[in-house]
Amino acid sequence: MRIAIDVMGGDHAPHAHIESALSAAAQWPDTHLILVGNPEVIQPLLGNAAPANISIEPALEVIGNDDEPVKAVRRKSDSSMVVAGRLVKDGKAAAMISSGNTGALMAVGLLVVGRLKGIERPGLAPMFPTLDNVGVLALDMGANMDAKPEHLLQYAMMGSLYRNKVHGIEKPRVGLLNVGTESAKGNELTKTAYELLENAPINFIGNVEASAVLDRQCDVLVCDGFSGNILLKAMEGAASTIFKLLRQELTSSFTSKLAAGVLKPNFRNVRRKMDYNEHNGAPLLGVNGLVIKGHGSSDAVAMKTAIRQARTAIGNGLIAALTDEFNGK
Incomplete structure (x- = not known):
């Protein structure tokens, strides 16, 4: 190859x-x-x-x-x-x-x-790290700022195929990013997309809130590029801020520095799990x-x-x- x-x-x-x-x-x-x-x-x-x-x-x-x-x-x-x-x-x-x-x-x-052929809008699909180290494929994360329900359906089908072919997941769980888990929640885009995803030949599990993404409630997270890019940047910013706060606290006193020395391997493991180096490479599907x-x-x-x-x-x-x-x- x-x-x-x-x-x-x-x-x-x-x-x-x-x-x-x-x-x-x-x-x-x-x-x-x-x-x-x-x-x-x-x-x-x-x-x-x-x-x-x-x-x-x-x-x-x-x-x-x-x-x-x-x-x-x-x-x-x-x-x-x-x-x-x-x-x-x-x-x-x-x-x-x-x-x-x-x-x-x-x-x-x-x-x-x-x-x-057959695709209206390609989607950018990076991997989000998750607590179980499996990850969530999310798309679209910014290739298109605006989307129609039909585009979200295509994202779901492409993401599902990707997780099956590349990551070996037999029936990837597909979730729709929304403000609540109820099927009636969201704006016109997500409500209409929900109906399309329900009837699609995929393992659609319903709406998923942003707070549940890192718990891997789904294997593929579908959203429009505007919302997706905000989610991506918010998570990157939150992770960076948390590590900065930890560094400040763990170097604030002699006792904290001693504790930091003992816990250093654990913190290194946490950083590795959240590091983009471990999940680098977002396909443009x-x-x-x-x-x-x-x-x-x-x-x-x-x-x-x-x-x-x-x-x-x-x-x-x-x-x-x-x-x-x-x-x-």
């Missing part, structure tokens, strides 16, 4: 991306990694002993975080992100991974890779190829996690399953 990596996108590019590629290439010799970016930057970091299952695809432009997404994709045709998308479009790579500009990656998915968004701050560990997810999705035929589902085959 061939996976294209945009090594120029992200806070720690290109060093972290190349480090992860070297590690992944050694661990998975059946996977060919295509490093997309400026060869003059990539080659010195690869060194002279690059394995045979790593190659470089030249791309001399970079889409930055401040670039307007659609304009950048159209004007910077030689950017690493666009070139990686073209490799997927042309069948030269089975997947692409980028930690760059999120909006631009959405545009690459739609304008370069192309939308999957609904495009005609595997497009994976890495966290902007992805380090080498996080990028390798994204590569592993891409391998699993490719190996289990995710895109073929989605194509069959929405083309009625």
